[in-house]
Each structure stands twice: as structure tokens, then as C-alpha cells.
Amino acid sequence: MDGSVPADSEEVEEGITEWRTVSDPKQAGWIFSQELLRKNKDLKRLCLSVDIRQDIREQDQAFVAFYNRDTVQWASPLYCKLQGDVATGSGVDRHMMSTVIFKLMSGFHFNLGGAAVTRIFEGEPDHLIPSVSDDLLSNDMFAVAGRMMGHSFLHHGPSFPGLSPAVIHILFGGSMETTPVTVRDCPDLDIRDAVTTLDGESELKESIHQLCLSWNLPAPNATNRKRLAEKLLLHAVIEQTWSQINQLRKGLQETGVWPLLIHRRDVIPVLFPRESDAQVTPQVILDCIVWPSSLTVIFESYDEEEEDEECGTEDVCRVSGYLKTFIENASAAELRSLVKFWIGWELPAREMKVEIVEATFPTALTCFEKLRLPRHHRAYATFRQDLCACIAHHSSGFGCR
Missing domain, CATH: 3.90.1750 (Hect, E3 ligase catalytic domain fold)
Structure with missing residues (x-):
């Protein structure tokens, strides 16, 4: 190679x-x-x-x-x-x-x-x-x-x-003889069935004979069937690709x-x-979050400059708690969408900032890895509804101002 x-x-x-x-x-x-x-x-x-x-x-x-x-x-x-x-x-x-x-x-x-x-x-x-x-x-x-x-x-x-370990093995120079191929690497269910049958003791069907012949392999019999199972699998997964x-x-x-x-x-x-190692879990996200450290709400305006106004502990704690509850109970797809809405891709950043703001809907400043949540929510159900509506449309924009 x-x-x-x-x-x-x-x-x-x-x-x-x-x-x-x-x-x-x-x-x-x-x-x-x-x-x-x-x-x-x-x-x-x-x-x-x-x-x-x-x-x-x-x-x-x-x-x-x-x-x-x-x-x-x-x-x-x-x-x-x-x-x-x-x-x-x-x-x-x-x-x-x-x-x-x-x-x-x-x-x-x-x-x-x-x-x-x-x-x-x-x-x-x-x-x-x-x-x-x-x-x-x-x-x-x-x-x-x-x-x-x-x-x-x-x-x-x-x-x-x-990606299949067998493909990774060949991709980086591994030998055909030591390829760690398994039946799960074969996406063709018919070939899977043929390999499983050959590797077992069941009676061999005519379709298996035809498959072996079509790939220039000998006709299966009682003595060569297990070896043919290996050859069929290797051909389907590696030789064909x-x-x-x-x-x-x-x-x-x-x-x-x-x-x-x-x-x-x-x-x-x-x-x-x-894929299991690449999955985003609630705890991974929670560990990355920088929660609001001051009791300040940022008032957003499209026509005027932003100005700060003191906000009670209640608003910050309540809305932050809603976000924590959402993360802990969200599906894997919702978590990926949240992170992508928040920072621009599904891979969590080391620091993902949260601000509580005076606004109508959640917004994200992806360049600053910052999620801005409205302070007005008084019930988790409405908070979740608005957040889901926003993160569901991350592919059409960033939700930025």
C-alpha cells in the first residue's frame, strides 16, 4: 500500500x-x-x-x-x-x-x-x-x-x-491475515446469514453454493465450510472495499x-x-459549563446599547436550574443539538458560558461559546419548549443577534 x-x-x-x-x-x-x-x-x-x-x-x-x-x-x-x-x-x-x-x-x-x-x-x-x-x-x-x-x-x-476496526487496521497498513473482521462488519444481511450458516452446523442452502461460486471460491462442504465463512467475510468487508x-x-x-x-x-x-466514546453525556456537558457568577442580568436591545441591571438571586438560580434539569433529562439527539446551537458543533468546549438575560428566546454567541437564556421563565415546561424550538433550528443559523 x-x-x-x-x-x-x-x-x-x-x-x-x-x-x-x-x-x-x-x-x-x-x-x-x-x-x-x-x-x-x-x-x-x-x-x-x-x-x-x-x-x-x-x-x-x-x-x-x-x-x-x-x-x-x-x-x-x-x-x-x-x-x-x-x-x-x-x-x-x-x-x-x-x-x-x-x-x-x-x-x-x-x-x-x-x-x-x-x-x-x-x-x-x-x-x-x-x-x-x-x-x-x-x-x-x-x-x-x-x-x-x-x-x-x-x-x-x-x-x-x-469506523470498523477492520477498516482502520487496513487503512494504517495492517496485513490482511491479521485483520480483526467480524460478522458485524458486514452490512449485507444476506452475506451475514451465509457466513453464520457456514460457520455453524446447519444444512447448506443452494444460495450459499451460488454465492461461493460467484466469488471464485470452492463449493462448500463439511470440511471447508468454516474456512469459507472466513473467506466470504473478509471478501465482503475488506477485499471489496x-x-x-x-x-x-x-x-x-x-x-x-x-x-x-x-x-x-x-x-x-x-x-x-x-461511537460510544464520542457520545455526549449530560455529565460531560455539565462539567464544561461556567455558570453565572454574578447576580446581573444583561438587557438586550437591537436598537440601544446593552446595559446592566441588578437581578435577584431567584431569577439566576431558577433559570440555571431549568437548564441543568434539561441537560440531565435530554435525549442524546437533544444534547447534540444543544451543544451545536451553543458553540457551533457537537463537541463540548472546555468552557461553555451561561448568561441570564432580558430577552424573549434563548440565543447563542458561538464565537464566545456563550448561551444566553431569558430570565422571564417561571415554569420548566415553557423553558423547555422555547429551548427545544431554538436548538431544533441550529442548522439554519446560529441564533445570534
């Missing part, structure tokens, strides 16, 4: 020592990314622009068009713009990186290969493998996916969770993160975490 490293990455590799020696793999990734971005700070900046006034299909096409380019220095300075939204700054960058990874997980809304939603990866959580679609391969969509993953990593965005994995690797290499991943194998789970 091709393990070549782009020239700009070689320079970073030679110039950095700290990322090699720091014990924490997340910190190693952060140091490497910061140094690579610093070395490329004088290059012409990349502009990722998406018009949120367009339909979802056109927005998805804009993302793919941006990443479906060759000879791009992906570690160049990045400028992100949401046309149709007044938001600017780092909050927009976070929103873009979060959207990119979300699209890789959920699919793009355009027809490529006969489906209304084009999925780059398929299968169950923590066992995702590249799609076997020839249309995706010929359109370099797996290189696009690799660039998206590496680019998000460079800008400290969300990682891509749930070999070109896709190579293309994915190429996209990752182009972003400049490859030296880090090769020399610090403990960073690979940071880039490709288990």
Missing part, C-alpha cells in the same frame, strides 16, 4: 519533537495541528462558503465541491462563510467542521448511485465500512471523505466515529496529518473513536 507523505508534512515531521513525546494523545494531536497550521499561515487562505438560503441538496454539493479538489494545501488558513447568516468568526468555522463530519455520517442529499441520499459509509455503529458503490469510487468521494476527516482534525473539529480504503488513505495523507498518525498510533483512536 502507498504510504507516501506530502512534502509539507515531512517538514513538520522534522521540525517538531513535542508531539512525539507528550503522553496525552489528544494533546499530541493538538500540538501537531497547531504547528502545521502555523507553518502554513502565510499561504493563500482557503474559503469554504455555503449559502444557507439554498436547499439542502445545493448546500451539500457546495461542501463536496470544496473538498473534491486536487493539489490543495489543506493546512492553509481557513475562512468559512455562511451566506444568508450574519454570524462570523470561529463559531462559523466550528459549525462548518461539525456539518462536514455529520454529512459523512448521515449522507449527502444528492443522487450519486441511484439513491436520494448518498452515504459514503454503510453498516451499523462502530462497524462502518466504505460503500462498495462504483459511482462513489469513480467520483473520488472517498478521497473527499479523507480530506474532510483530516481537515476537521487539523482545525480541532469533531472526529469521525464508528480495498480501492475505497486506498482512496480514503490518499485523502487523509493530503491534509498533512499522516506523519502524526504513523508515528503516534495512539492518536488513531482520537481520529476514529468508537
